[in-house]
Amino acid sequence: MMQSGISRRRVANSTxxxxxxxxxxxxxxxxxxxxxxxxxxxSPNPDNRxxxxxxxxxxxxxxxxxxxxxKREREPILTLMxxxxxxGLKDNxxxxxxxxxxxxxxxxACILMELALRKRIRILKDAYTGMTSLSDRKIDVVSSKPTxxxxxxxxxxxxxxxxxxxxxxxxxxxxxxxxxxxxxYQLKQVRERLAKxxxxxxxxxxxxxxxxxxxxxxxxxxxxxxxxEVIDRLKQxxxxxxVMPLSTRWYKEEETRYWRMRRICMACAAFSxxxxxxxxxxxxxxxxxxxxxxxxxxxxxxSQWPFKKTAGLSPAGDxxxxxxxxxxxxxxxxxxxxxxx
Numbered sequence: 001m002m003q004s005g006i007s008r009r010r011v012a013n014s015t016x017x018x019x020x021x022x023x024x025x026x027x028x029x030x031x032x033x034x035x036x037x038x039x040x041x042x043s044p045n046p047d048n049r050x051x052x053x054x055x056x057x058x059x060x061x062x063x064x065x066x067x068x069x070x071k072r073e074r075e076p077i078l079t080l081m082x083x084x085x086x087x088g089l090k091d092n093x094x095x096x097x098x099x100x101x102x103x104x105x106x107x108x109a110c111i112l113m114e115l116a117l118r119k120r121i122r123i124l125k126d127a128y129t130g131m132t133s134l135s136d137r138k139i140d141v142v143s144s145k146p147t148x149x150x151x152x153x154x155x156x157x158x159x160x161x162x163x164x165x166x167x168x169x170x171x172x173x174x175x176x177x178x179x180x181x182x183x184x185y186q187l188k189q190v191r192e193r194l195a196k197x198x199x200x201x202x203x204x205x206x207x208x209x210x211x212x213x214x215x216x217x218x219x220x221x222x223x224x225x226x227x228x229e230v231i232d233r234l235k236q237x238x239x240x241x242x243v244m245p246l247s248t249r250w251y252k253e254e255e256t257r258y259w260r261m262r263r264i265c266m267a268c269a270a271f272s273x274x275x276x277x278x279x280x281x282x283x284x285x286x287x288x289x290x291x292x293x294x295x296x297x298x299x300x301x302x303s304q305w306p307f308k309k310t311a312g313l314s315p316a317g318d319x320x321x322x323x324x325x326x327x328x329x330x331x332x333x334x335x336x337x338x339x340x341x
Contacts, residue, residue: 077201078251080117086198088273102274106269106334117257117258119143120152122140123322124137306324
């Protein structure tokens with residue numbers, strides 16, 4: 001049964017000091033940076049707060065470059081979790097398949113990829129990192145600045161407490177553990193909370209349906225154009241045509257950081273979560289097989305680090321090494337899960 005009353009975090013009202021995009025990038029890519037657990041301060045350098053560095057004072061382009069960076073790096077309205085949930089949701093009925101037992105695990109994996117794309121986490125570097133398998137590499141929180149998404153901020157607070165491997169965090173966030181002392185790490189009711197967030201964003205609406213013995217809140221699609229754009233991005237990513245950025249109400253991909261990599265993550269997560277065929281039911285069997293096969297190829301190629309370059313694959317674009325490594329680790333876990341199933 002879905003619960004109402006979800007309160008969303010207001011970033012503007014947060015007391016956490018705001019960091020500029022340039023300062024975030026420097027801390028994220030710096031080998032000496034670490035999360036709040038290691039004593040790193042989130043306070044920005046007052047000398048660089050307005051971008052008045054020595055170079056910008058010489059060229060006189062400091063303010064314009066900062067404005068351009070802010071415009072290029074807008075956070076998307078829909079997260080990876082929102083997109084994967086929409087792909088699996090029945091438009092009119094407003095609920096997911098009762099037989100899909102892998103989607104919950106995949107949604108937790110999407111949380112890690114979303115945090116990496118927002119430059120909040122990266123792989124912890126030590127003397128043994130290169131000898132450790134991708135799924136066993138430990139995650140380090142490098143920025144605890146609120147994202148404005150309740151689930152992401154809750155996961156950040158949990159991950160700040162200790163360094164654990166990528167697979168371990170996905171298991172803990174999913175509740176896949178026999179250790180009772182770790183039960184508090186589980187993110188509960190993720191599907192319902194994502195659906196409530198999409199209602200607040202105007203994508204879904206809430207209705208009550210009777211299922212013989214009980215009533216259940218469902219969330220049919222209200223803005224069909226939004227879901228149509230998600231499906232178009234999926235098909236374009238998996239198709240043979242060149243990938244072009246969308247510029248609509250829901251997507252400003254030219255202003256979104258790593259938009260190509262976001263598409264690849266969405267396609268791989270949709271394949272692993274067994275929701276990729278839902279938006280393709282109107283296609284012929286051969287076309288569906290082509291798209292599903294292309295998604296599997298993407299998963300196999302981008303679950304390696306460094307990324308495997310294969311002809312015919314959608315390019316990931318310019319992705320920071322720290323971001324790409326986290327995504328490769330997460331996709332490795334999803335590929336293992338798919339093989340087990």
